[in-house]
Amino acid sequence: MNQDDASGENDRPQSGATGPGPGDGKPRRTDEPGGGILMGRPFGVPVYVAPSWFVVAALITWVFGDQIDRVLPELGAARYLVSLFFAVAFYASVLVHELAHTIAALRFKLPVRRIQLQFFGGVSEIEKEAETPGREFVLAFVGPLLSLVLSGVFYLAMIAVEPGTVPGVLLAGLMISNLIVAAFNLLPGLPLDGGRMLRAVVWKLTGNAMSGTVAAAWIGRALAVAVLVGLPLLTRTGLLGNSTDDISGLNTLTDALLAAILAAIIWTGAGNSLRMARLREHLPELRARTLTRRAIPVEPATPLSEALRRANEAGARALVVVDGQGNPTGLVRETSIAGVPQHRRPWVAVSALTQELTDGMKVPAELTGQPLLDHLRASPATEYLVVEDTGEIYGVLSTADVEKAFVRAMARPSS
Numbered sequence: 056m057n058q059d060d061a062s063g064e065n066d067r068p069q070s071g072a073t074g075p076g077p078g079d080g081k082p083r084r085t086d087e088p089g090g091g092i093l094m095g096r097p098f099g100v101p102v103y104v105a106p107s108w109f110v111v112a113a114l115i116t117w118v119f120g121d122q123i124d125r126v127l128p129e130l131g132a133a134r135y136l137v138s139l140f141f142a143v144a145f146y147a148s149v150l151v152h153e154l155a156h157t158i159a160a161l162r163f164k165l166p167v168r169r170i171q172l173q174f175f176g177g178v179s180e181i182e183k184e185a186e187t188p189g190r191e192f193v194l195a196f197v198g199p200l201l202s203l204v205l206s207g208v209f210y211l212a213m214i215a216v217e218p219g220t221v222p223g224v225l226l227a228g229l230m231i232s233n234l235i236v237a238a239f240n241l242l243p244g245l246p247l248d249g250g251r252m253l254r255a256v257v258w259k260l261t262g263n264a265m266s267g268t269v270a271a272a273w274i275g276r277a278l279a280v281a282v283l284v285g286l287p288l289l290t291r292t293g294l295l296g297n298s299t300d301d302i303s304g305l306n307t308l309t310d311a312l313l314a315a316i317l318a319a320i321i322w323t324g325a326g327n328s329l330r331m332a333r334l335r336e337h338l339p340e341l342r343a344r345t346l347t348r349r350a351i352p353v354e355p356a357t358p359l360s361e362a363l364r365r366a367n368e369a370g371a372r373a374l375v376v377v378d379g380q381g382n383p384t385g386l387v388r389e390t391s392i393a394g395v396p397q398h399r400r401p402w403v404a405v406s407a408l409t410q411e412l413t414d415g416m417k418v419p420a421e422l423t424g425q426p427l428l429d430h431l432r433a434s435p436a437t438e439y440l441v442v443e444d445t446g447e448i449y450g451v452l453s454t455a456d457v458e459k460a461f462v463r464a465m466a467r468p469s470s
Contacts (some may be wrong), residue, residue, distance in 0.1 A: 100167045107174035115142040153177040155201040159194045188259040195251035202237035244275030246324025268332035275325030283318035287311045338424040347441045347450035348372040355406035362405050373451035376409045385409035386438045420449045
């Protein structure tokens with residue numbers, strides 16, 4: 056699967072790693088939310104293993120170990136060691152699937168935040184959309200294509216070794232699992248790769264990317280319902296290999312739980328894809344100039360009450376602290392003003408409430424859409440100074456106003 060989707064059987068650089076430093080050959084935990092363990096940086100893209108992977112690895116080791124016991128009972132307890140090797144090799148195959156997406160994205164000059172191996176496969180977090188339907192199709196297709204290639208390679212290797220041996224069983228398992236990965240990801244509904252391919256086709260036919268997203272997202276939701284209902288039925292009838300005379304009902308319960316998890320992942324992913332597409336559609340409506348609050352300049356020693364009186368007279372909603380030459384040096388935060396009682400305001404200078412102005416807090420008035428969001432994300436703050444190309448003060452941009460604009464844009468129907 057490609058950006059922001061899970062692959063396998065089912066916006067940001069890395070921050071502050073802790074633990075052993077580079078060059079010691081040991082995996083490191085990071086402070087990035089949800090990152091997990093950093094395993095490496097192929098092509099400059101960090102690869103993380105989420106804690107949920109260990110749960111799935113243990114489950115695969117247990118289930119596949121029992122399967123091995125039916126073919127190679129002489130292995131005894133060693134079958135679980137072989138099964139653990141299979142779990143690691145399978146997720147290495149998933150990593151190859153994700154690297155295919157990543158390499159294609161980098162070739163199209165699309166930034167990739169990270170790759171993460173997790174509960175039901177992997178995620179390639181590509182931070183921007185492809186510019187054309189053709190690129191979108193290629194970006195989605197390369198993952199399943201690599202899984203099919205791996206399945207073929209494992210098949211050729213399998214027929215070259217003796218059947219009924221440990222290598223033969225491992226290669227057969229990897230061949231089948233990669234075939235399942237490819238087939239599942241080719242299903243034509245978001246968030247699966249097949250859904251992105253369908254999105255690209257509808258985008259090409261209609262000339263509207265949003266139309267493609269809507270079609271693929273709703274088919275994805277239909278797939279989620281089909282998985283929720285169909286998977287337990289298939290296993291109950293024995294078409295997927297489970298016994299139909301399971302008196303304890305354990306298999307039925309397990310199949311239903313697996314179906315519910317898969318359905319939830321697909322349904323949620325489809326909905327998220329639809330919401331993100333709607334957000335991108337409205338991004339051009341976010342303009343620094345139109346969202347900026349009018350501001351007045353005040354000197355540091357000005358009492359807060361006097362500064363607010365001047366702002367009210369001018370119809371301004373923000374205060375910019377300037378030096379003796381009129382150059383901006385800081386902003387008076389709205390939350391700081393609210394924290395000063397009315398009776399104290401004549402005795403509090405604005406300098407006591409000033410946030411020092413940094414280069415990242417200066418926003419060009421002409422910024423719009425994604426470049427505006429990238430600028431704000433790179434320098435987190437509650438208020439920003441909006442300036443003209445000449446350096447003249449235009450006003451103050453509040454992140455609260457940007458968030459409100461987001462909500463209004465998302466509430467409007469798509470075109």
